[in-house]
Amino acid sequence: MKDEMTSMERWKALLNGDPVDRIPVVPFASGFDASVNGYETMGDFFAKPEVQVKCQKRSREMIGYDEPPHLMPPGYWAEQWGSEVELPYRKAMSSPSVTDPVVKTAEDLEELEIPDPKETMQDFHKMVELAIEDDLYPLVTIWGGCISAVAPHMVSIEQFMKWLRTDPGLCEMALDKSAEFTISVAEWFAEDFGTDTWIPWDPLPTDANVLISADNFGELVVPRLKKVHQKVLDLGLPMWFTHWCSDHNKNIEAGHVDKIPHGDPGVIYFGPEVDVERSVELFGDEHIITGNVDPPSVQNKSYEEVLQLCKENIEKGKDSPRGYTLTCGCGVPPRAPPINVYAFVKASRKYGKY
Amino acid sequence: MSDDLFGELTDAVVAGDKDRCRGLAEQALDEGVDPYRALMEGCAEGMNIMSDRYDEGEAYVPDILLSAEALYEAMDVLKPHIDVEDTGVSGKVLLGVVEGDIHDIGKNVLKSIFDAAGFDVIDLGRDVRPEQFQESIEKEKPDILGLSALMTTSMTGMPKIIENLQKAGLRERVKVMVGGAPISEDYAEKIGADGYAPNAPQAKKTAEKLLKQKKKEA
């Protein structure tokens, strides 16, 4: 049961392409981390930099997983634009909600100015600083150029979806503004924190094919996401950790995912909709592959069942050429039983030794 | 003649062309076509096609949203002229996204499909507290309660809503169906729901099945 490497050694070795003693475990547990720290709601976790960093650090130590803190600004990349955000101070909420996006009309969008990160993201800057000071090598949400960073953060989802058919020019404008803002945040962070102390990460839920077609994604999103990813890599950051959240199968088939620069290697993180075997086959030669245990199972099933799901996942991904890490297929449900998250670590120790 | 018009309405809904839909609906009224038939055989058929296309990956959310917009445009024109008794409305459905969750695209798509299917739909919107469901059920006496959730935290509100119904002695009066990304057939069963659907088109079938059951029981 004794591990040979510490969590941080294992995490860094994975990213550097060095050998690891066993499968690194990155469950994506942030809301869960707030719960096991005794927070009844996720409000303080999202509102207060020190709480967000502290909870993740403590939970990692307790469960023994390898995930560094991954950081999200309190304004959720929405308030910065002038949208209204409700922080999750109600127990039923698990993350901030955009309650009123700033853009309602074409005119609103045309007049929308790109925010100055230094004016709108000081709390986020503070959060990243706290994590880096603590030597935690965090995953930092750098979010732009994709629908997920635009709708509903800037424009309501319904409005944006209709524009996709009626006024794609407006969609492009919104995506461009979002891309520009993101690049300016990355530049600022690279300048202040360097490029070897943090990793950019972006989640793409509303770009999935349950909502939009691969054609739309290819025409509107790919050029902008490519630009954001490339510019950030050009700053000297080694890689992207990108969560292709929900069902992106058609975007994969269309070859769009290949076009997005992730670094060498980057980390490609699919939801349970894409089988690990398939992600290894398609992306394993160039990128680190992540496991994707079905999130509701982690909340609702027994420890033995979760352990079994982890085992199956590990067996499929373990020998991927650039490395593999066991994760939950999206965020760990905040109220998952702690023992089920521990099952990930247990599975790695039991079935994931190299 | 009216068959042609119905076909036109169907096409206009499929194309998501709301202006054409409004024009065709007005034309139907002018020509003395039965407005209920225009709605059901014309517009609703369009939503059926879109629903199937979505199910098969040929249409996407933007398309369905535009079709729904066109559908509602025609409904606006036709509904005031429909005699409620003619409609033989098949059932009353109460819809809502549970507390803590503002992800309502799925629910909105569902609503338009249910509307097109001729259900009497009451939409409580998103981020709906358990008490709001309770009050509306007492007031509206729906046949079906449809609950949607996208988040694992908010999904845990579903059993609470069902429990409340039980406590209030209302559970037998309404069929409960649940859906949304984190929900599975197993989970639906575990929390004592009557039905589950993986997506909006399937939900229509589930709702029809539940209504049939309910009529049998009653």
Add this chain to the structure above:
Amino acid sequence: MHNFISFVLYRVLYGVNMGEEDLFGELTDAVVAGDKDRCRGLAEQALDEGVDPYRALMEGCAEGMNIMSDRYDEGEAYVPDILLSAEALYEAMDVLKPHIDVEDTGVSGKVLLGVVEGDIHDIGKNVLKSIFDAAGFDVIDLGRDVRPEQFQESIEKEKPDILGLSALMTTSMTGMPKIIENLQKAGLRERVKVMVGGAPISEDYAEKIGADGYAPNAPRAKEIAEKLLKQKREED
């Protein structure tokens, strides 16, 4: 039997007409001794002799509970003793209460007591109840394992000045904030002072959950209740 004989002897030796003060002193002693037969006898005697029943209760019996309460606080009396004294007190109250004109009592306040849901440890609450009864409060006891809704309903119905919540378990203590929250939602929070107590409860916790008062034990609780009542009267 022995008690009865000594009581008769006492009356023979000292004559029937003891002074009121003596009778009150006797009642006090009987409560302290936890002697319920003697308490009943003395209470009946008080009625026979035309002594003001309210004074007999307050200056006689209640004084006995005060003494026991102090003794418990100082570690000179224990729960068995207090339970017996309470039993004696209630014996006298049974006799005297029907003869007390409610308006005479100037009852100082109405208190609703209960042990919160999930918790059946009610000894502490029962001791508290007897001390509150002796202090002349109008006490309504909801018992143990009381659901939040039951507290809510009783508050609406009884309109108490004080709500006293007790818990011995860390699991049940977490029901306390829910009860206070319910009061807030129902717009009743301002109408009642809430005090909390029980082994896992601390001053800090009471403050954190928005209670108005905290007491580490039953004797202290009386002082806190009196303080809260005064506050409430000033606010009203």
Add this chain to the structure above:
Amino acid sequence: MSGEMTSMERWKNLLEGNPIDRVAAGFDILGHTAIVNGYEALGDFYAKPKVSIGSQLKAKEMYGYDQPPIVISPGYGAGEWGSEVELPYRKAMGAPSVTESVVQNKKDLEELEVPDPSNAPYSDEFYRTVELAIEEDSYPLVTVWGGCVSSTAPMIVDMETFMKWMRTDPDLCEMALDKSAEFAIKTAEWLVDEFGADNWIPVDWLPTDANVLIDSDTFGELVVPRLKKVHQKVLDLGLPMWFTHWCSDHTQNIEAGHIDEIPMGDPGAVFFGPEVTMEEIVNRFGDSNIVIGNVDPPSFQNKPQEEVLKLLKDNIERGKDSPKGFIASCGCELPPRTPPVNTYAIVKAAREYGQY
């Protein structure tokens, strides 16, 4: 971190008086293990052998603490006698509750027969729980409970009746305590027959014997002779020691010298509540007993991890060098709804402040 002993190595060495790498961590972690295993209420944990042992073993492994599983009969030492017990299937409940004690009056008590432990209600589940724990080689702590007020009121006799009898009819109290003692001894004999005496440890809990309820004279007269008998008889069966939780405030029982009179084994393990200072525990009992820590339980539930760590550090520093060893712990059952990082704080503090 590597080079550490395993939990079981550390635990056995501690009990045997051998050197260990650091103070042991965790004691009386029960209902909490069900919560971190995803049970909303504690009902199954107390009712079902598999859930009880499974939850405890998994939580122990996850946190890395050293306490082996603790076994309490689903009858809670009350159902066995015919008392009614409500299992904690409601979320607000933290443990089983005796809802109606079998003895309400003198006659009930006189007629009450001492149950046969192998055949009493709940005996199958109790047996199965012990068996499961022993099969897992987890060296469990098994509740063997008798001869004290805590195993009698309200388990057999209604609590208020028992308290009043102490003053009015102490004979009845003695009768009840004697019956309870007899049952405990028979239980231990049965378990030794079935499982031997070298793979489990007896544990007992004394909350209603505390001086917030009764005075030390009463404890000395009524309880001490019977508790002595139970402890001695069980040690004579070949069991090495007792773990005893002097729950709540036993300061007067300590001062009166009563606790010294109870045989605990060599060493035994004493577990006092936060009401007694660690210095006093170590000075008075450390030479012949393993000392268990006693950080205030509600703090675990309500305070942030940094404060809990501070309380643990302080407690460990005072107890660490107790001659027969020390276990870092909360001073009573760990509150079931303690935030997990505060439970983990016990292990973290033992690692950081408890190295030898």
